[in-house]
Amino acid sequence: MKKSTESEMLKEAIQLLKEKQAFELVQLKDQYHVTYESLQPVNLIKNAFGQLTKTSEFKGNILNSVIGIASGYLSKKVLLGSSHNPITKVLGTILQFAITNFVSKKAETFTQDKHS
Numbered sequence: 001m002k003k004s005t006e007s008e009m010l011k012e013a014i015q016l017l018k019e020k021q022a023f024e025l026v027q028l029k030d031q032y033h034v035t036y037e038s039l040q041p042v043n044l045i046k047n048a049f050g051q052l053t054k055t056s057e058f059k060g061n062i063l064n065s066v067i068g069i070a071s072g073y074l075s076k077k078v079l080l081g082s083s084h085n086p087i088t089k090v091l092g093t094i095l096q097f098a099i100t101n102f103v104s105k106k107a108e109t110f111t112q113d114k115h116s
Contacts, residue, residue: 068104072096 037043076096080088 064104068100068102071103072098072100075099 038047073096076092076099079095080092083089083092
């Protein structure tokens with residue numbers, strides 16, 4: 001009678017191990033799909049950009065750049081208008097570049113003073 005009890009216990013242990021193995025296989029497959037999706041190039045780029053935009057420094061840099069570019073463009077249009085002269089166009093572009101850089105740097109110091 002002792003042999004049948006040991007045999008039944010062994011069968012029960014084997015059955016529990018099979019159930020555990022089936023459960024772990026399902027978990028492994030699920031994790032595989034999650035990992036596969038997260039490694040898709042689109043998702044990698046989306047996650048990287050999402051993390052990048054969460055930093056306040058990045059937001060400040062974008063804002064400073066937009067302000068600088070907009071002010072440079074507007075200054076060029078106001079001061080020179082739409083000229084067809086190539087020399088005026090080149091000078092306008094140089095002026096636009098200079099004003100863009102100046103305003104971007106001033107906006108950067110303004111936003112740093114604001115955060116300090």
